[in-house]
Amino acid sequence: MTTLPISTPQVSPLEPHLDFIRSQFPALQSPWAFFDNAGGSQVLRGVAEKVSEYMLNTSVQLGASYATSQQAGQRVAEGVQAAARFINAADPREVILGSSATQLVANLAASIGEFFEPGDEIIVTDTDHEANIGAWTRLESRGIITKIWPINTQTLELDLETLGELMTANTRLVCFTHVSNVLGTINPVPEITKFVHERGAKVFVDGVAYAPHRRIDVQAWDVDFYLFSWYKVYGPHISLLFGKLERLIKLPSINHFFLPPDAVPYKLQPGNVNYELTSSLSGVTGYMDALQERLGVDSVAAVFDAFAAHESALAGRFLDYLKTKPRVRIIGHDSADPLKRVDTISFVIDGVASSDIPKFLDGQHVAVRYGHFYAYRLIQTLGLDQTEGVVRVSMAHYNTLEEVDRLTQGLEAFGL
Ligand SMILES: Cc1ncc(COP(=O)(O)O)c(C=O)c1O
Known part of the structure; x- marks a missing residue:
């Protein structure tokens, strides 16, 4: 040895x-x-118990007047509130839930693809999980230009200088990972976000490999979009996409045509959330609260x-x-x-x-x-x-x- x-x-x-x-x-x-x-x-x-409790006792459709439906709605709402608290979102309407991170990026890209004009530019990295690359590069079929922000192969870092050279007046969105799921490197999200905002674009951050390890604070970081998967954060197999409320309201619906622009997050959450799994998210925050108490x-x-x-x-x-x-x-x-x-x-x-x-x-x-x-x-x-x-x-x-x-x-x- x-x-x-x-x-x-x-x-x-x-x-x-x-x-x-x-x-x-x-x-x-x-x-x-x-x-x-x-x-x-x-x-x-605690998560598995909440899934079971929901399925065994409140598996009904939400939104009706009868008591069980009200109780089911309450449980789902508590899950969404727990999720908002977990990322320090200002408003639970900024929380979009879906079956996977990959699906949520694809949904957002479908909406953004309608919103952006041909000639607008999106920057992606070559260090990301393909979920945060392919969904954006596929928008090239709509005339949107995508560019790759390459890793520095010597330092294995993403250099801001290189990003600065890629950005133009047409750059609308920069998509990058918070932590590479291979390298484990933490990218400085607040710094990159500030850099991108100063140049007039928005950020989309894949936090899937970060979320199990460190506190997420979407307000402190000022990110426009942030993504992660609960099944890597001690929870159920669903994922979360945060979007700033004012951005979500501006985006085109990918859900039913009759929904008003302020129907967020529903207009970006076709088919709605998985009720039992959403209700279980308070099991993750409950665990964090219990640890807070134990650790003093x-x-x-x-x-x-x-x-x-x-x-x-x-x-x-x-x-x-x-x-x-x-x-x-x-x-x-x-x-x-x-x-x-x-x-x-x-x-x-x-x-x-x-x-x-x-x-x-x-x-x-x-x-x-x-x-x-x-x-x-x-x-x-x-x-x-x-x-x-x-x-x-x-x-x-x-x-x-x-x-x-x-x-x-x-x-x-x-x-x-
Ligand atoms: C960094 C990163 N982004 C995105 C994903 C895709 O997540 P999902 O399986 O929820 O689509 C993964 C999955 O491993 C990942 O590690």
Whole structure:
């Protein structure tokens, strides 16, 4: 076994609470160490109970006068309010819910595609999940011009200078990711948003890989649109799109023609929300509130700070291990600095196909994954299609140092 360098910061404010935390996720009782959380997190017991409660007792159509329908409506409204609070939206009408992040971008792009004129420009990056690229580039068929903001292949950062060179008077929207689901790098959303706004355009931010790890504050960041998926944030398989109210009111409806312009979010939410899953969202905020109390901190933001410290200890332990291995190339920042990265860590191994690692670790009950993770263009740009993509270890606040040690022991057994 390799001995870890002693410099690894391993102090975690969550450590005394991990038994409580893990007890809230029934699936964590299994023998598996789950390190595929960026693919999908474990679900809170409180969320699953709310789904069940809704389905077993209030599965009726909303909007009628009878008591059960009123109660069902109340439960769904509470879920939407919880979602608004989770992202610090000023108004619950700014919350659009849908079946997946991919679907929500496609819906918004369909509306924006009617709103923009031929010749208007949208900028996308080559580091994003394809959900936040393809929906926009497909608008080229309507005469909208799309441009790629390329990653700096030396630093693996998105440079503002490069963005500045791409933007013109016709640039209407800049779409980028908050955290790359491969690199784990946190992009400075407030800074990029300010830069884009000063040049007269709006931003669309994919926060799917950020949301499980840090506090979202759409008002503080002044973002125009923000996206994430609840099934990666300890909740049900639905997703959320935030849009500033004044923007949503201006956008064309993709729902029934007779809806008025201020029918938000309904005009951008065809078919309405999934009732039972929406009602369960208060299970996620309820968990965050319970943690706030247990940790004795004064805000949910402070709970997320504790997540960041814990996750940085996990990431530090694993990155320090990887750095002792000459055949390993870490794809992304090799420091566990919680301001720079989340604990989604990708790597490749000289002379080893990335697919070999998960297959081997399956035998040790350690769940990791390999591939392009739909960040297809990033993998191609970095030449990593040659190695069958990357091996990705994606952790969450409920993972433990002991689980990281099981992972490194598994990699040792592989012969790393
Ligand atoms: C960064 C990022 N964006 C978007 C998506 C797509 O999310 P969904 O599965 O909800 O469509 C994912 C899914 O893995 C992702 O990691």
